[in-house]
Amino acid sequence: METASGMINNIFFIIFPIIVYQMFVTAGKRNFFVSHRTMLTILFSLSIILCMNFPYEFITNDYIFDLRQVPMIVGALYGGPYVSAFLFVVAAVCRILIGGEGTDIAILNQLLIAVAVPLLQPAFMQMQWATKILSVFLxxxxxLSFNLLAGYFLFDHPIDRLYDIWLLLMINQGIVSVLAALLIEHIMRQEYLLNSLLKHEKMDTVSHFAAAVSHELRNPIQGIKGFIQLMQRYEYSREKQLEFHETILKEIQAAESLIDDYLVYAKPSYGQMVCISVKREVEHILKVLGPYALSNNINIVVKSLDKEACIMADRQKFHQALVNIVRNGIEAMPTGGKFYINVATHNAEVSIELADEGCRMTKEEVQRLGEPYFSTKTKGTGLGMMVTYSVIRQMDGHIKVSSAKGKGTVFTLLFPAATRTTTR
Known part of the structure; x- marks a missing residue:
């Protein structure tokens, strides 16, 4: 029972640091044993120290054994010469402090691992998975074979109980080494898959942007091209030419607006960030969108406008974000209805609630709001909400969206509250 528990402890001392490294250290650093190499070296050093200080009896009381060589071998193969040298120093100092018979053979064996195993690392890292596992076992x-032979040829230690003791020791350590290598290979494979997934997502986003830009710019460009061809082919009166020019300018402005929306999302640019009164800005938005709401039979209801609610923001971009949400809410009620606005301050946080009575969105649609080229409208491009989410994030705010059947959709914008001393 003591042998089994001691062996389990040693295995735990080896496996646990690898798991700790994978869980906490590699977050955001997806390259095993390269990123935070120092941290993993320290963890393997602790493995060696713990294994050496908690050995276990193997088969008989004559053999006290530990698995210190496993982290040394695995560390040398995956970490290289510097890691191997540090682990050798740790193991050698610990073995000298423990003392007792076999110290000379143990240090000689550790030196061999520290020198020879890193030389195999370049070839080892190029091997296939199955070949790596076999190499670790061998x-x-x-x-351990070196331990046995060095004791016999250099120190005249007898070779006794070779098959029933030493062979089992070699197999035992080999299996544990394979388990550690398997865990590392699994982690490396997961990190490779994660990197591939992230790269694929980036490429997918780029393709969405390219498709969106080409699709949206094609319309105004085709219009401009058509008018220019007409003026080249036919003679028109000055009045008609001016009408064509005006139409062309509108199409150019539409294209510029589209490009600006993409640039705001990709790399937002801001003017001066100032402390603004949310009440004043909301009232301005109501003046701008009031006629549009009335023309669509929409009644905008202001529940509350906290006079003290102030935030740090770029006024122009803040207007743009609010206009996008309010306009979407109005368009979500084609048969008319009410649009509610509520501004309040709670616990140093300003909340702006914008609620409509339109068709509810599904949970999947709510989660996808702000994604490139996603829109719940049949003719929408998704650019408005994409820009809105980007603008709100850049102002240290965030958006909560809730949608329920019969109640419409509620957008809640949350911003850190600011003082009124510099309000403009």
């Missing part, structure tokens, strides 16, 4: 196997 290195571990021959490492």
């Amino acid at each position: 290195i571990s196997f021959f490492s």
